[in-house]
Amino acid sequence: MMMIPLNITKTIHDWLYSVMPENAASITEMLLIAIAYLALFAVAGLYLVLLERKVAAWFQLRLGPNRVGPFGLFQTMADALKLLSKELTSTDKTDKFLYNLAPFFVITTSLIALSVFPFSKQFQAFDINIGVFFLIAVSSIGVIGILIGGWSSNNKYAMIGAMRSGVQTISYELSVGLSIITMVLLTGTLQLSEIIEIQRTGGWLIWQGHIPAIIAFMIFMIAGTAETNRAPFDLVEAESELGAGFHTEYSGMKFAYFFLAEFINMFIIASIAVVLFFGGWLSPFGITEGITWFPEVLWFLIKVLIIIFLMMWFRWTFPRLRIDQLLTLEWKYLLPINLVNLVVMAIIIWLNLTF
Amino acid sequence: MRPISYRDCERNITLEPGTQNMKPETINNNFKTEEYFVNMGPQHPAAHGVLRLILTIDGEIIKNVEPDLGYIHRSIEKMCERDSYQQIVHLTDRMDYLSSHINNEAVCLTVEKALEIEVSERVKVIRTIISELTRIASHCLWWGVMGMDVGALTTYFYGFRDREMINDIFEETCGARLTMNYNIPGGLMFDIHPNFVKRTKDFITHFKTKLPEYDRLLTGNVIFQKRTKGVGVLTKEDAISFGTSGPVARGSGFANDVRKRHHYSAYDRVDFKEALFTEGDSFARYQVRIMEMWEAMKIIEQLIDTIPEGDIKTPTNAVIKLPKGEYYQRVETARGELGVYINSTGTKNPYRLKFRSPGFSNLSVLDHITKGAKIGDLVATMASFDFVIPDIDR
Amino acid sequence: MSYFSDIYNGIKTLLTGMSVTGKYFIHARKGSLTQQYPDNRETLKMFDRFRGEVVMPHDENNEHRCTGCQKCEIACPNGTIEIIWDRGIDEETGKKKKKIDKHIYHLGMCTMCGLCIEACPTDAIVWAQNYENSVYDRTKLSKVLNQPGSKVKAGIED
Known part of the structure; x- marks a missing residue:
C-alpha cells in the first residue's frame, strides 16, 4: 500500500501504524502531511510577503509595516483576513x-x-x-x-x-x-x-x-x-x-x-x-x-x-x-x-x- | 485603411467595412490578427494624472495614439477674465503645479511689463533662486517617476527625499509647499525667511552628493539605457515644427532655452550652460534634465551669497488696471516655454488671457514618435516627456 | 568580441546600481525618512509662515483689530470671506462707524493664497499653523472668526 516513502517523523509513523489498520493509517498520515504542508505554505507565503514589504521599505528609506502586532508581524495575517472577507467580483x-x-x-x-x-x-x-x-x-x-x-x-x-x-x-x-x-x-x-x-x-x-x-x-x-x-x-x-x-x-x-x-x-x-x-x-x-x-x-x-x-x-x-x-x-x-x-x-x- | 479613432469604437463601427456581412467560410485566414483598442487612462498608473490615450494596438505594437484631453479642464483662462490681476496669480499655481513659482512669475512679469514697473534687484534675484529650486524639485519628482515608469520603484523615494528638502525651504519662506503664490505683481508678498540662505546652501551641498547617486542607480544601468536609448526619437525638424520646447526640444538639439535667449529676472547676470543633446531619444531628454539640475545648482550658487538689498515690492495701485493693449511674456518652466498673453481693454480684468503651456505642444508630438513602438516604449517615452496633465488641460 | 564586453559592462552597471540600494539597506535604521504622523503630533512643528487657516486673533479683553473695511473680502478670489457688518455709533466721537457683526470664513473654499492677509490694513487676520482641518460635516468648515461679544480695539482705523 505505502508507495510513497513518507519519512517526516518516524515516531508518528510508527505510532499511527500501531493503533490503526494499515490503510487507515496510511490515509491519516497523508492527511496529516497535507495539513502540515498547507500550513507551511500559508505561513511561508504570508511571511514572505511581509519580508518583501519590509525589505522594500528598507531599500526605500521607509519603515515598512509596523502597526499590526510587534514590528508589524501580523500585518499580512490581517491582510489575508481582509482578502478572505472581500467580495469575489468579476466582470460581465x-x-x-x-x-x-x-x-x-x-x-x-x-x-x-x-x-x-x-x-x-x-x-x-x-x-x-x-x-x-x-x-x-x-x-x-x-x-x-x-x-x-x-x-x-x-x-x-x-x-x-x-x-x-x-x-x-x-x-x-x-x-x-x-x-x-x-x-x-x-x-x-x-x-x-x-x-x-x-x-x-x-x-x-x-x-x-x-x-x-x-x-x-x-x-x-x-x-x-x-x-x-x-x-x-x-x-x-x-x-x-x-x-x-x-x-x-x-x-x-x-x-x-x-x-x-x-x-x-x-x-x-x-x-x-x-x-x-x-x-x-x-x-x-x-x-x-x-x-x-x-x-x-x-x-x-x-x-x-x-x-x-x-x-x-x-x-x-x-x-x-x-x-x-x-x-x-x-x-x-x-x-x-x-x-x-x-x-x-x-x-x-x-x-x-x-x- | 484609415487610422481608427476612438469614435469608431464608440459607434461600434467595424474596422474593415464589409466584414460584418461576410459568411465565416469566406474569411479564409482563420489566424487573421486584428488591431484593437486599449484605453490607457484616464485612470492608469502611467497616465500621471488623468490623461487618456486611446491606443490602437497590434499585439504589442502601437499603431496609433490619440490623446483625449479634458478630464481635468477647469477653464483657468476663463476664470482669469473674471479675476483681478493679483488674483490671477494664484490660479496659475494650479496649472503646472510642479513649477508653480515659475508660473506665478510669468504672470507677474507680464503685468509688470504692461505697467512698466521695474522691480528691485533683490526681487529679481530671489525670484531666480526660487525658480531654479522649483526646477530642481520638479526634476527630482520627474526622475523618481521616470524610474518608476520603467520599473525601478526605488528611485521614486530617493527623488522625493531630495524634493522634500526643497519643499521645506518653500514652506519656511512662503508658507506653502506646492501652491506657493509667493509672487505678486510688483514684487514678492514678503521677504525671504532668515533661514532661507542657510537652508538653500545645505540643500546644495546635500544634493551634490545625491545627484551622482542618481547616475549610478539609474542612468548607468544597462537595462535603463536599453529601455530609453533609441526610443521615441524626435528629430530636430519635428521638434521645431511641432512647437516643442523645454527639455523635449533640447534633447533633439533645438536650442530654445528662454532663460538664455530672452533674459528675464536675474538670468542675464548668471553663467550657465544650456543643456543640449542631439540624439532626440528618451535618453537624451533624460540627460537634459539631469544636466539642468546641475546647471540650476550652479545658478543658485552664483546668486545665493549676493542677494542684494532692496525693496521687496514696488508699490502698485490696489486695483491694477493695465493700459489698453496686448502683452506677452515667456518664461522657461521645468517643462518648457510658458507664454502668457494678456489682452487688456484698460479695465481691472483682462479681456482675454491665454497661456501657451509647454505640455500641450509637447503632447502633440507623442503620436508621431511612438508609432510602431511597443507599449513599454510608449510608457518610457511618456515618462521622458514629463507631462503634468493640468498644464496640458488647464 | 563586443558580445562578451557587453555582458561584462552590463553586469558591472547592474552591480553599481545594487551597491546604491544596498548602501541604503544597511543604513536603513537611521536613514528612514518616514514620519509616523499621528504619533509625532507633540514634536511636529509647523513653520511660522505655514498657511493652515485664517484666524482673527483676539486679546484678553476680547477685542480684535478688524474694522470691517471688507478689503479682504474684495481681495479673495474665491468668495471665501463674507463680512456681515453694521453701522454703530461710536461712544467717543458720537459719529456713525462701520463695525463687523460676523466675519465668516469658509475654509472649504479657501485656496490658501494669502491675498486677504496681504490686503488687510490693520493686521486683523493672520495665518494659523493649524494643519488638522478635516471635519466630518462640511458645514463645520464655515467659521465665524470674530468671537461673540467681541469688539474692535480702540484706535484701530483703516
Whole structure:
C-alpha cells in the first residue's frame, strides 16, 4: 500500500501504524502531511510577503509595516483576513469556469512543487527518484493558470499580460532546465536527497563544479527570477504599462491565491538553488555535523532566505525590461552561454577536474 | 485603411467595412490578427494624472495614439477674465503645479511689463533662486517617476527625499509647499525667511552628493539605457515644427532655452550652460534634465551669497488696471516655454488671457514618435516627456 | 568580441546600481525618512509662515483689530470671506462707524493664497499653523472668526 516513502517523523509513523489498520493509517498520515504542508505554505507565503514589504521599505528609506502586532508581524495575517472577507467580483462577460479555475491551477502547482524538497534529513514528504525532473515538469504547469486567468478575464490588459507570461515562461523554462541539467551532470542523480548526500562528502556543488557551476548558478538566478515573473522581468504585471496585468480582474481570495503563489514560487526557486548549489540542509563546512539535536532545517531556511533576499534586491533596484529585450536576453545570451556551459561541465567531469 | 479613432469604437463601427456581412467560410485566414483598442487612462498608473490615450494596438505594437484631453479642464483662462490681476496669480499655481513659482512669475512679469514697473534687484534675484529650486524639485519628482515608469520603484523615494528638502525651504519662506503664490505683481508678498540662505546652501551641498547617486542607480544601468536609448526619437525638424520646447526640444538639439535667449529676472547676470543633446531619444531628454539640475545648482550658487538689498515690492495701485493693449511674456518652466498673453481693454480684468503651456505642444508630438513602438516604449517615452496633465488641460 | 564586453559592462552597471540600494539597506535604521504622523503630533512643528487657516486673533479683553473695511473680502478670489457688518455709533466721537457683526470664513473654499492677509490694513487676520482641518460635516468648515461679544480695539482705523 505505502508507495510513497513518507519519512517526516518516524515516531508518528510508527505510532499511527500501531493503533490503526494499515490503510487507515496510511490515509491519516497523508492527511496529516497535507495539513502540515498547507500550513507551511500559508505561513511561508504570508511571511514572505511581509519580508518583501519590509525589505522594500528598507531599500526605500521607509519603515515598512509596523502597526499590526510587534514590528508589524501580523500585518499580512490581517491582510489575508481582509482578502478572505472581500467580495469575489468579476466582470460581465468572463468565461466563468476558466476564470474560477485559474487561481487554483497556479496555487496547486506551486504546492505540489513544494512537496519534493528535503527541508532536512527527515523532513521530506515525497522523496521521488526523479525529483529534479518532477520539479521542472510541475513548475511549468503554473503558467497555464496565468494564461487562462488572463484569457478568461475578458480584459485587454489581462490578456496582454497573460500572453507576455506565456512567451516569457516558455522561453525561460529552457534556461532553468539547462542550468539544472548542468548540475545534474555533476551529481549523476535526479533524486534530491541523494544530491544532498553527494554534497556531504565532496563539498557544495557550487564548489565542486567551480567555474561552470558558478555560471550555471548565475543563469539559474536570472532565469528563475524571470520564471517567477518578478522584476526586472515582471512584464506580466508591469504596473506602469498594464495596470495589474493578468490578475487585473481578480478580487478577494482569488487574487490572494495569485499573489501567494508568486511568493511561493520565489521560495521554490530559491529552494532549488539551495539544493542544487548550496548543499541543501547541510551546514557550511560541517560545523553542526556532530550536533545531533541541531535542527538542520534552519540551515536550509537561512540559505533560502539569503537567495530570496538577493531576488528582492534585484526587484527593488532594476528597471523592467521590454518584451523584445527579454527574449533577446534569453535566446541570444542565456541559451548559448548555457549550452556552452553544459559542454564545459561535461568536459570538466570527463577530465576529472572537479573538486 | 484609415487610422481608427476612438469614435469608431464608440459607434461600434467595424474596422474593415464589409466584414460584418461576410459568411465565416469566406474569411479564409482563420489566424487573421486584428488591431484593437486599449484605453490607457484616464485612470492608469502611467497616465500621471488623468490623461487618456486611446491606443490602437497590434499585439504589442502601437499603431496609433490619440490623446483625449479634458478630464481635468477647469477653464483657468476663463476664470482669469473674471479675476483681478493679483488674483490671477494664484490660479496659475494650479496649472503646472510642479513649477508653480515659475508660473506665478510669468504672470507677474507680464503685468509688470504692461505697467512698466521695474522691480528691485533683490526681487529679481530671489525670484531666480526660487525658480531654479522649483526646477530642481520638479526634476527630482520627474526622475523618481521616470524610474518608476520603467520599473525601478526605488528611485521614486530617493527623488522625493531630495524634493522634500526643497519643499521645506518653500514652506519656511512662503508658507506653502506646492501652491506657493509667493509672487505678486510688483514684487514678492514678503521677504525671504532668515533661514532661507542657510537652508538653500545645505540643500546644495546635500544634493551634490545625491545627484551622482542618481547616475549610478539609474542612468548607468544597462537595462535603463536599453529601455530609453533609441526610443521615441524626435528629430530636430519635428521638434521645431511641432512647437516643442523645454527639455523635449533640447534633447533633439533645438536650442530654445528662454532663460538664455530672452533674459528675464536675474538670468542675464548668471553663467550657465544650456543643456543640449542631439540624439532626440528618451535618453537624451533624460540627460537634459539631469544636466539642468546641475546647471540650476550652479545658478543658485552664483546668486545665493549676493542677494542684494532692496525693496521687496514696488508699490502698485490696489486695483491694477493695465493700459489698453496686448502683452506677452515667456518664461522657461521645468517643462518648457510658458507664454502668457494678456489682452487688456484698460479695465481691472483682462479681456482675454491665454497661456501657451509647454505640455500641450509637447503632447502633440507623442503620436508621431511612438508609432510602431511597443507599449513599454510608449510608457518610457511618456515618462521622458514629463507631462503634468493640468498644464496640458488647464 | 563586443558580445562578451557587453555582458561584462552590463553586469558591472547592474552591480553599481545594487551597491546604491544596498548602501541604503544597511543604513536603513537611521536613514528612514518616514514620519509616523499621528504619533509625532507633540514634536511636529509647523513653520511660522505655514498657511493652515485664517484666524482673527483676539486679546484678553476680547477685542480684535478688524474694522470691517471688507478689503479682504474684495481681495479673495474665491468668495471665501463674507463680512456681515453694521453701522454703530461710536461712544467717543458720537459719529456713525462701520463695525463687523460676523466675519465668516469658509475654509472649504479657501485656496490658501494669502491675498486677504496681504490686503488687510490693520493686521486683523493672520495665518494659523493649524494643519488638522478635516471635519466630518462640511458645514463645520464655515467659521465665524470674530468671537461673540467681541469688539474692535480702540484706535484701530483703516
